[in-house]
Amino acid sequence: MQDQYTPKKEDLFTFGLWTVGNRGRDPFGDAVRPPITPLHIVKRLSELGAYGVNLHDNDLVPFDASVAERDKIVKEFKTALSDNGMKVPMATVSLFYHPIFRDGAFTSNNAKVRAFAVQKTMRAMDLGVELGAKIFVLWGGREGVETDASKSALDALKWYREAINFLCEYAIDQKYDLKFALEAKPNEPRGDIYLATTGHMLAFIETLDHPNIVGVNPEVAHEHMSGLNFYHGIAQSIDAGKLFHIDLNDQKPGRYDQDLRFGSESIKPMFYLVKLLEESGYKGPRHFDAHAYRSEDEKGVWDFALGCMRTYNILRDKARQYASDPEIQELLRDIRAAGGTDDYGVSKYSKDKANKLKTATFDVQALSSKGSSYERLDQMVTELILGVRGDSRTRALETKAKAAARA
Numbered sequence: 001m002q003d004q005y006t007p008k009k010e011d012l013f014t015f016g017l018w019t020v021g022n023r024g025r026d027p028f029g030d031a032v033r034p035p036i037t038p039l040h041i042v043k044r045l046s047e048l049g050a051y052g053v054n055l056h057d058n059d060l061v062p063f064d065a066s067v068a069e070r071d072k073i074v075k076e077f078k079t080a081l082s083d084n085g086m087k088v089p090m091a092t093v094s095l096f097y098h099p100i101f102r103d104g105a106f107t108s109n110n111a112k113v114r115a116f117a118v119q120k121t122m123r124a125m126d127l128g129v130e131l132g133a134k135i136f137v138l139w140g141g142r143e144g145v146e147t148d149a150s151k152s153a154l155d156a157l158k159w160y161r162e163a164i165n166f167l168c169e170y171a172i173d174q175k176y177d178l179k180f181a182l183e184a185k186p187n188e189p190r191g192d193i194y195l196a197t198t199g200h201m202l203a204f205i206e207t208l209d210h211p212n213i214v215g216v217n218p219e220v221a222h223e224h225m226s227g228l229n230f231y232h233g234i235a236q237s238i239d240a241g242k243l244f245h246i247d248l249n250d251q252k253p254g255r256y257d258q259d260l261r262f263g264s265e266s267i268k269p270m271f272y273l274v275k276l277l278e279e280s281g282y283k284g285p286r287h288f289d290a291h292a293y294r295s296e297d298e299k300g301v302w303d304f305a306l307g308c309m310r311t312y313n314i315l316r317d318k319a320r321q322y323a324s325d326p327e328i329q330e331l332l333r334d335i336r337a338a339g340g341t342d343d344y345g346v347s348k349y350s351k352d353k354a355n356k357l358k359t360a361t362f363d364v365q366a367l368s369s370k371g372s373s374y375e376r377l378d379q380m381v382t383e384l385i386l387g388v389r390g391d392s393r394t395r396a397l398e399t400k401a402k403a404a405a406r407a
Contacts (some may be wrong), residue, residue, distance in 0.1 A: 003088050004317065007309035014052045014285040015308075017041055020301050022291035028297055032294055039214075042080045048306050052087035054133075054287060055375060056094040056363040057124035063098060074130065081131070089135060089285045090181075090245055092130025093121045096141030096189065106163035107156040107194060118163050122170055127201035135245045135284070136171075137217045138164070139183040144190030150199070161207060162225040181244040186226045188257050190301050198233040201241055215244030220273075221251035221259055224266070231272045238280050246277070247297055248308070249290035259290045263311035271385055274312060275319035279318045286312060290395055317325030318385055325389060328380050333372060 007013055017038050023031035038060055042053055060077055070279035081088065095105035095117050095164045095275045103109055125136055142322070143160060145151060164180065171178045182205065186196040195201050198218045204213050216237050223230045237243040250260040263270045277286070292304035322328060344351040344360060 005310045005313040013309045017055045020117045038041040039080045046084035050268045054090040058094045088131040091133040092137040093124035101142045104142045136180045144193035146191040165209045180214045183217040185214045185222040215242035217245040219247035224251035247289035262308040274315040
């Protein structure tokens with residue numbers, strides 16, 4: 001069925017080969033679905049309206065492939081992309097699956113492992129650029145510890161920084177049109193992972209040699225694992241000019257990394273997230289780093305993928321309704337008007353302003369006693385999301401407002 005929420009290429013929806021290709025394996029049970037080839041993934045996602053696919057190096061090219069095997073696989077994949085009108089906006093590298101990374105990649109105690117991790121990343125960058133990627137994500141899934149006795153956190157951060165500085169220099173030397181996006185996660189599979197949240201990553205980036213080409217790739221589930229507000233983290237990333245890419249999924253707060261279908265758990269937070277992305281002018285892909293329930297067969301995988309995209313489009317439409325709802329907008333204007341203006345100029349310091357502010361008198365009792373109408377506003381948003389405040393209601397309110405204005 002085609003409707004206003006049907007995904008289109010211009011929506012810029014992307015999936016990783018590892019997401020729809022997830023076979024339902026978990027620590028307590030083996031795979032429940034047969035493999036889906038990268039070529040079939042490209043074809044089916046294109047048919048569903050996706051814009052592109054993203055990949056780890058070993059999602060496409062096996063770890064131990066020969067050069068000839070690698071070139072054959074890449075050639076066939078590029079043909080599939082072209083035949084189906086699909087892009088590869090982002091690429092990344094697997095520095096977590098192979099046993100060599102059991103103690104980390106860039107932060108391993110073993111210098112040879114650290115060197116191998118950088119070598120593997122350079123080759124993955126080459127692959128990504130060959131496929132057209134403009135963003136290269138780095139997720140340090142093994143960059144951490146189970147016991148802090150095992151290594152110095154200061155040494156680990158130093159090694160981490162050196163590796164990323166090296167890779168930035170490589171990209172510049174190769175004249176790659178490529179930016180890096182660092183992805184945070186608090187734990188799992190390590191007991192603790194270095195640079196655990198997006199805020200940690202933003203601070204770390206400022207210590208690098210080339211911070212201008214390094215940003216962040218926040219993921220919903222990873223921040224929700226920490227009990228954090230993902231919307232706030234994205235706002236900070238946008239404010240810093242560092243939102244280079246984003247991973248959309250969902251998560252029961254405080255649980256293990258679940259990678260649930262986008263919007264399947266956190267409808268109100270995801271509404272504010274979609275609203276922020278659309279209103280901030282974010283131009284990057286809307287990437288879904290999630291996977292189907294283990295209960296599903298392949299048909300369920302494509303139901304899952306379509307569901308991610310439709311939910312985003314539904315919430316985007318809800319954000320438009322929010323912006324055009326006259327009652328909501330009137331209440332917002334009242335709230336802002338009640339807040340007054342910056343009569344004391346605290347938005348920009350000067351000595352005169354500071355002296356004026358120090359001698360000002362404030363009616364603390366009056367400022368403390370007035371309510372904010374947030375309960376009413378929040379209920380309006382809840383009803384809008386639940387579909388009670390539909391287009392017909394909005395039109396009726398607009399008609400009423402116009403009639404009142406004419407009177």
